[in-house]
Amino acid sequence: MQKDIGRVVPLVIIPLFVSVHRKEDYNFKNIYKVLGLGLFLGMLICWYNIFVSIMSRVDYVKQASYFFQWIYTDFNLVKPLDGHPSYFAILLVLFISAILFNKEFYNIRKNKLKFVLFLSPFFLFLIETNSRIxxxxxxxxxxxxxxxxxxxxxxxxxxxxxxxxxLLAIKFDYLGSKFKKIFSPEGSVSIERVERWKEIIQVFNDEDNFWFGVGSGDARLVYRRAYYNGGFELALKKNYNAHNQYLEFFVSNGIFGLAIYLFVFFNFFRNTYLRINAIHFFIAFLMFSMSESFLGRSQGVMIFSFFYSFLLLYYKPTHNLSNAKEE
Known part of the structure; x- marks a missing residue:
């Protein structure tokens, strides 16, 4: 119950806070500058933690060779931030996309060498998160x-x-192994999460709650039963969620819950016309929702709530499309 409240509160408060201001009150460039600064400080904290770990070993040179392996990537990478690598990854993608394509950052892109040097640490950290999506x-x-x-x-x-x-996936062996898992030894595409989703849908169908779902509390029971039936031992042991936001809404809230979530995206599409950074947000969350239960944590809710409400306000035309501000 407390978890549900922790997720719902930011979903209400953040859009309200954003909407009480006018579009003119927000400086797009400064918001993304602060995002970049925050990401960079977080990256420095994580890298410092890795550095301390390496230097604490007797054979620190050998320990440094593990920099590209699981011990210093994925969840272990962002452990000092008490976060999830996927949440950090989506923020990195939104920031890098803005730097690459938004006209506000054209001056950064003019000098190619400085541009590459500027983006390199953010891109490196994205690879280190081992986030395939x-x-x-x-x-x-x-x-x-x-x-x-x-x-x-x-x-x-x-x-x-x-x-x-x-090339980096070869060096970061854990990321490479995650991509390799997509293909079976026979060469066919085989994604374990898809198999888990099929099993979850099968168990959910037996519940006969197609329209309204089983509720967020009982959804975990559906997942555990599916993992047990399908022989997904690790997922059962770790008590995994569905790793699919669409499926999460479908199981928890039925077809009505899923329809509402899809309408949220349609509303964003209709009011922003998917201009520049709006399309970045749109693509990112549509895709991340396919592989992560992104709104299952308060961090994900806060990220979604802020960017959704901010970009909706920023790009929504005040009179007509011809007067809408294009970035």
Missing amino acids: GVIVLVMMVLYHAIKQGSTKLFLSGVALVFLIV
């Missing part, structure tokens, strides 16, 4: 803008980004 979404952003602008140069940059990610 974060990496995929960033590539999607680049390819989307390349197609929209009809830019061969930008498209080739997207291809180069994919090549760089492949």
Whole structure:
């Protein structure tokens, strides 16, 4: 009950706080500057924790070689922040996308060397989070803008980004292993989460609560029964959620809950016309919702609530589309 309240409160308070201000009260560039600064400080804290761990060992040179392995990536990476790597990853994707494509940051992009040096630590940290969906979404952003602008140069940059990610995935063996798990030994695509989702839907169908769901409390029981039936031992042991926000709403609140969540995205689409940073948010959360139960933690609710309400206010036309501010 307390967990549910902790998630609902930011979902109400943050949009209210944002909406009591006018669009003119917000400085888009400064908001993303503060986001970048906050991310960078968080990255420094995590890297300092890794540095202390390495230097505390007798053979610190050998210990440093583990920098690219699981011991210093994924959940272990963001442990000092008491956070989840996926939440950090989505913030990184939103920030990097704004720097790459928003006209407010054109001056940063003018000097290519400084631009690359500026973005490198953020990109490195994104890889360190081992967030497959974060990496995929960033590539999607680049390819989307390349197609929209009809830019061969930008498209080739997207291809180069994919090549760089492949190389880094080889070095960061845990990220590489996560991508390899997508393919079975026979070469066919096999994603364990998809198999878990199928089992969850099967168990949920037996509950006969299609319209209104089983409630957030009983949803965990559905997942555990599904993991037991499907033989997903790790998911059962770790008490995993569905790792799919659409499925979470469907099981907990039925078809009505899922429809409301989809309407939230439709409302965002209708009122922002998916301009620049609005499309970044739209793509990011649509995709992250497919692989994470993003609103299952208060951190995820706060991120979603702020960016949804802020971008909705910022891009919503005051009179008509021709007068809407384009970024």
